[in-house]
Amino acid sequence: MHPYVEASIDKAAVYALAAELGLGDLERLPAQPCLASRVETGIAIAAEDLAFIDAVESRLAARLGREAVLRCRVTHAGIVIELGAVLASAAAANAHEIASEACVAAGRRFAGVRRYTREDGDALIARMSPGRLTLVLVTASLVVMWINARTIEVAPRRAPMRGLAVASLGPDVLADGFDPQLAASRALAHSSRMIADVLLDQRVAAGIGNIWKCESLFARGIDPRTLVGALTQDEIASVYASARELMLAGLAPEARAAARSFAVYSRTNQRCPRCASLITVYQLGDPPRWTWSCPSCQPGGAVVGVSS
Ligand SMILES: [Zn+2]
Numbered sequence: 001m002h003p004y005v006e007a008s009i010d011k012a013a014v015y016a017l018a019a020e021l022g023l024g025d026l027e028r029l030p031a032q033p034c035l036a037s038r039v040e041t042g043i044a045i046a047a048e049d050l051a052f053i054d055a056v057e058s059r060l061a062a063r064l065g066r067e068a069v070l071r072c073r074v075t076h077a078g079i080v081i082e083l084g085a086v087l088a089s090a091a092a093a094n095a096h097e098i099a100s101e102a103c104v105a106a107g108r109r110f111a112g113v114r115r116y117t118r119e120d121g122d123a124l125i126a127r128m129s130p131g132r133l134t135l136v137l138v139t140a141s142l143v144v145m146w147i148n149a150r151t152i153e154v155a156p157r158r159a160p161m162r163g164l165a166v167a168s169l170g171p172d173v174l175a176d177g178f179d180p181q182l183a184a185s186r187a188l189a190h191s192s193r194m195i196a197d198v199l200l201d202q203r204v205a206a207g208i209g210n211i212w213k214c215e216s217l218f219a220r221g222i223d224p225r226t227l228v229g230a231l232t233q234d235e236i237a238s239v240y241a242s243a244r245e246l247m248l249a250g251l252a253p254e255a256r257a258a259a260r261s262f263a264v265y266s267r268t269n270q271r272c273p274r275c276a277s278l279i280t281v282y283q284l285g286d287p288p289r290w291t292w293s294c295p296s297c298q299p300g301g302a303v304v305g306v307s308s
Helices: 011-020 032-038 049-064 091-104 119-127 179-189 195-200 210-219 231-250 253-257
Strands: 071-077 078-083 110-115 135-136 143-147 280-284 289-293
Touching: 032 049, 032 071, 032 135, 049 071, 049 078, 049 091, 078 091, 091 110, 091 231, 179 195, 179 231, 195 231, 210 231, 210 289
Parallel strands: 078 110
Antiparallel strands: 071 078, 135 143, 280 289
C-alpha cells in the first residue's frame, strides 16, 4: 500500500474534518456489528452481554451527548466504561453513576471508568457518512483516510509501480528527491483548470489532500480559484514545495502529539492569522470539496476563476 496521505489526523483535525464533511447532525451508526469487540478476549460472547453493552452505551450517550466517545467493555475484572479525553471529569462522574447503577440492576461487577485510548480514529470512523470515506487505515498513532477516492489499488510492496493505475500517478510529493518544478511543469498542462483542483489531481502529483491544498495555497498567497494558466511555473512550484513542507511537518511525531492548528482549513469566519480578515469557505471541484481561503492574503480568484 502506497501511503498517499490524505490527512494525518489528531483530535483537532478529526473535528475539523467532521465539520468539513457536515457530519454534525449524523445519526449514530448502528452499534451492533462492532459490539463484539467490546468483549475482552477469552470471554465467550453472549447475546445478553451485547444487549447489556448496548443498553449502557445508549444510556450514557443520552446523558453525555452523541459527541461523547464512550465504550462499555466486558472484561475479566468486570464492566469497564471507557471515555474519550474530550469529556470533562463531570461527565466521568455521570458515567460512573450510570454504569454502576446498571451493573447493580443486572447483577454484574462494575470495575470503573477509565480513559479511552484510541478515541480519535474510532470517533472518526463512527461518524463517517457512508459513501464519503473510501478507505481508512488505523494504526496506534495515526489515522490515514482517503475521501471520495475513485480507484484504490493495492500493490505488492516490492513492485508498487507494476499496476497501470499506480504508474499513472504523478510524482509523490512526500518522496525523497521530489522536484516541485517538475510537478509545476506537469500542472501547467492543465492551464484551464483551477489550481485547487489540479493540486488534488493525483495524476499530476500524488499525495496532496484537501487540508494541504488549502494550507499550501494560503502559504503562497494564491486564491484557490485561480486558473493554472494565470500562474507562473515558479509560483506553482512554490505551492508544491509548501505543501511538501507542511505535510512533512504534519507527519512528524511531535506535530501529531501536539494540537494541530491550521491557518485557514476549517476556520470559516475566523480571523486570518496573517491579516485578521475573515476566512471564507466555498465548494470547488468535482466532486466538490470545501475550500477555505483568506480574501485579503489570497486575492484575485473571485475575478479570475469563479466557475459557474
Ligand atoms: Zn489574511
